[in-house]
Amino acid sequence: MDLKGLTVGKVLLAPAVDIASEAYAGIVVDRASQRPVMMVSAAGGVDIEEVARETPEKIHKVAIDPRYGLLNHQAMELGFALYKDLQQVRQAAGIFRRLYTAFIAVDASLAEINPLIALPDGTLEAIDAKVNVDDNALFRHPELAELRDPSAEEPAETEAREKGLSYVKLDGSIGCIVNGAGLAMATMDLIKYYGAEPANFLDIGGSSNPEKVVAAMRIILSDPNVDAILFNIFGGITRCDDVANGIVQALDQMDVEVPIVIRLTGTNEKEALEILESVNLPATNSMDEVVRKAIELAAAKTPAGGPR
Amino acid sequence: MSILIDRSTKLAVQGITGRDGSFHARRMRDYGTQVVAGVVPGKGGQLFDDSIPVFDTVAAAVQETGANASVIYVPPRFAADAIYEAADAGIELIVAITEGIPVLEMMRVMAFVRERGTRIVGPNCPGLITPGESKIGILPGNICAPGKVGVVSRSGTLTYEVIHHLTTNGLGQSTCVGIGGDPIVGTSFIDCLEQFDTDPDTKAVVMIGEIGGTDEQEAARYVDGEMRTPVVGFIAGQTAPPGRRMGHAGAIISGSEGTAAEKMTAFRDHGIAVAERPADIVGLIEDALG
Numbered sequence: 233m234d235l236k237g238l239t240v241g242k243v244l245l246a247p248a249v250d251i252a253s254e255a256y257a258g259i260v261v262d263r264a265s266q267r268p269v270m271m272v273s274a275a276g277g278v279d280i281e282e283v284a285r286e287t288p289e290k291i292h293k294v295a296i297d298p299r300y301g302l303l304n305h306q307a308m309e310l311g312f313a314l315y316k317d318l319q320q321v322r323q324a325a326g327i328f329r330r331l332y333t334a335f336i337a338v339d340a341s342l343a344e345i346n347p348l349i350a351l352p353d354g355t356l357e358a359i360d361a362k363v364n365v366d367d368n369a370l371f372r373h374p375e376l377a378e379l380r381d382p383s384a385e386e387p388a389e390t391e392a393r394e395k396g397l398s399y400v401k402l403d404g405s406i407g408c409i410v411n412g413a414g415l416a417m418a419t420m421d422l423i424k425y426y427g428a429e430p431a432n433f434l435d436i437g438g439s440s441n442p443e444k445v446v447a448a449m450r451i452i453l454s455d456p457n458v459d460a461i462l463f464n465i466f467g468g469i470t471r472c473d474d475v476a477n478g479i480v481q482a483l484d485q486m487d488v489e490v491p492i493v494i495r496l497t498g499t500n501e502k503e504a505l506e507i508l509e510s511v512n513l514p515a516t517n518s519m520d521e522v523v524r525k526a527i528e529l530a531a532a533k534t535p536a537g538g539p540r
Numbered sequence: 541m542s543i544l545i546d547r548s549t550k551l552a553v554q555g556i557t558g559r560d561g562s563f564h565a566r567r568m569r570d571y572g573t574q575v576v577a578g579v580v581p582g583k584g585g586q587l588f589d590d591s592i593p594v595f596d597t598v599a600a601a602v603q604e605t606g607a608n609a610s611v612i613y614v615p616p617r618f619a620a621d622a623i624y625e626a627a628d629a630g631i632e633l634i635v636a637i638t639e640g641i642p643v644l645e646m647m648r649v650m651a652f653v654r655e656r657g658t659r660i661v662g663p664n665c666p667g668l669i670t671p672g673e674s675k676i677g678i679l680p681g682n683i684c685a686p687g688k689v690g691v692v693s694r695s696g697t698l699t700y701e702v703i704h705h706l707t708t709n710g711l712g713q714s715t716c717v718g719i720g721g722d723p724i725v726g727t728s729f730i731d732c733l734e735q736f737d738t739d740p741d742t743k744a745v746v747m748i749g750e751i752g753g754t755d756e757q758e759a760a761r762y763v764d765g766e767m768r769t770p771v772v773g774f775i776a777g778q779t780a781p782p783g784r785r786m787g788h789a790g791a792i793i794s795g796s797e798g799t800a801a802e803k804m805t806a807f808r809d810h811g812i813a814v815a816e817r818p819a820d821i822v823g824l825i826e827d828a829l830g
Contacts, residue, residue, distance in 0.1 A: 261647070263723045266724050298647040339644055341643060368642045368643065371616070371617060398786075414697065414698030414750055415695065415697040415698040415700075417779070418698050420778075420779040421778045422817055424778065429779075433784075466700045498700065519818065519819075
């Protein structure tokens with residue numbers, strides 16, 4: 233069975249229940265207030281983002297002080313927003329407190345029950361739930377890190393993560409290798425600005441050694457849509473000569489049939505240019521120029537620097 | 541003039557003997573920053589490079605050297621403790637370079653430091669620089685030049701790209717601040733804009749945002765309502781797909797919130813000229829300076 237393009241490997245079966253009412257309860261990391269915020273809505277079982285957009289007055293929110301956690305009166309207030317019967321309010325408050333405990337225990341960025349239902353006899357039950365875990369916190373939850381299912385990811389994205397690269401596959405034809413997430417996004421945007429589409433987001437990170445560059449090239453080349461590889465490196469912590477050495481090593485190790493265009497500027501730029509010159513790969517120091525060149529060569533599919 | 545740091549800033553480096561800490565301590569000192577102390581538990585009493593005293597605790601460093609700023613190069617699992625310690629020691633400005641601090645940890649940190657009136661820049665940021673005077677963090681000093689343009693950004697290397705364009709076109713900077721790419725950061729766009737607006741020597745500001753969250757939208761309203769200094773904007777991530785984290789923990793479009801298009805529209809609606817390409821920022825700043 234496939235759901236949204238992902239193969240379903242396991243199914244949890246639960247007894248069918250009669251539903252008297254459905255509600256939503258969730259906790260998110262709220263960037264604006266810099267606190268966890270718990271939200272409930274009587275409009276459960278539906279897309280909560282749609283409710284937030286269309287009828288925000290149907291969502292009741294409480295900001296939680298992370299030092300004290302969800303206080304009893306806050307949990308009760310959220311309960312009263314959903315139910316009139318005191319027994320139900322109390323039961324809901326208990327569920328909310330446990331949801332908050334779980335949210336903190338696993339370092340979640342989101343924990344939600346949707347829907348939280350009332351049975352015909354009034355008893356509340358969570359019949360579906362979702363938890364997103366903060367990637368930055370996985371180091372202190374090895375048991376959760378183990379649960380990652382690589383079969384649900386692009387193989388190239390799994391490989392990138394193992395190599396310490398940040399990679400997202402897209403549908404275009406210009407493969408990009410960039411240092412820094414903001415510059416990587418700006419490079420993708422510039423490709424679009426000049427009329428082509430990026431094949432990926434790829435950030436090789438700060439202190440990038442040559443091996444990372446080789447891995448990045450291999451990942452990009454595993455995408456058959458790629459018609460050109462573009463390097464955009466602004467050396468700060470990243471040393472341009474490390475990247476240049478990585479490119480040379482990659483060319484030794486694999487057959488590259490698409491053109492490579494390179495922009496390098498910053499730390500050890502001069503050394504890098506000498507290394508690249510020795511293998512007949514020209515480089516520029518302008519981001520606009522390298523993007524235009526990549527698009528032009530991708531269209532013509534001629535390798536940069538002539539046949540190797 | 542400048543914001544947040546100048547040549548009088550006295551800096552303690554937390555993690556000065558580590559790989560990144562030692563490398564950048566030297567770079568900062570060579571740039572002209574007063575690096576007055578290092579802090580590494582267990583290495584108190586040593587001298588770093590025969591000149592910078594190392595202390596076991598931030599409190600001791602403050603007491604002995606009068607350090608009023610600290611920079612944090614310690615790994616993610618120890619970074620929150622390092623920030624608590626610096627805030628407790630009375631440090632006024634903490635710059636957290638570390639990437640990868642859990643977001644719930646950072647929320648507790650923020651609640652703690654707010655009560656003490658401490659300012660945090662970052663985490664997951666390149667730091668800040670007042671060209672010709674002082675730099676804290678990892679920004680390359682050689683691409684900057686003193687001048688009257690303020691720069692505030694969520695990014696690292698994209699900021700360098702923009703600074704490079706400014707400097708090579710004769711537009712120096714008053715101060716450049718990288719506020720960090722995490723969902724929760726200590727210093728917001730608005731905090732920096734407010735400071736730039738009261739700095740008599742900052743005549744225009746470049747604000748570099750990216751996908752994720754609503755910081756840029758709130759900043760746009762602030763610029764419109766409160767600021768006299770002209771602001772030019774750029775947003776990265778117009779081609780980013782929704783629901784995917786683009787490197788930075790904070791760079792993610794959730795549902796339909798936090799897109800580049802939405803932020804660019806907010807900028808334009810509130811009188812902020814928007815650059816389509818990083819290179820176009822130069823022309824817009826020249827226009828703003830008149």
